[in-house]
Amino acid sequence: MSDTRAAIHEATPEHIAISKSKGIIIDWKGGHQSSFDVVYLRDWCPCAGCTGSHGTTPRPKASASAPNPFQMFQPRLKMLAVEPVGNYAVRIEWSDGHNTGIYSWTHLRTVCPCESCQSGKA
């Protein structure tokens, strides 16, 4: 049994710290920590509307593109509510009105933005 393999498949949070204006930090069982910025979380919303899985245009990722000059007039993005969904996910309600994204632990673990997870996927 390999430790690396166990870590990848261990998508159960040990502890979750939520800051509605900053983001979510999850300590996973198995010792890994993921720190998600609000903009990053919004970008990785897994719902059909944002991912384009209903044939719509996927929502552009704000954190991956150059700042749009029009965006400086928008209020800073934050989370209005973070609700548990069963014991496998959280639903996030955003200040931009979006609230259909259900972030499963597996999804969050997969999109962990830390350097070792990002380089491991390359």
Ligand SMILES: [Zn+2]
């Ligand atoms: Zn969405």
Ligand SMILES: [Zn+2]
């Ligand atoms: Zn990571």
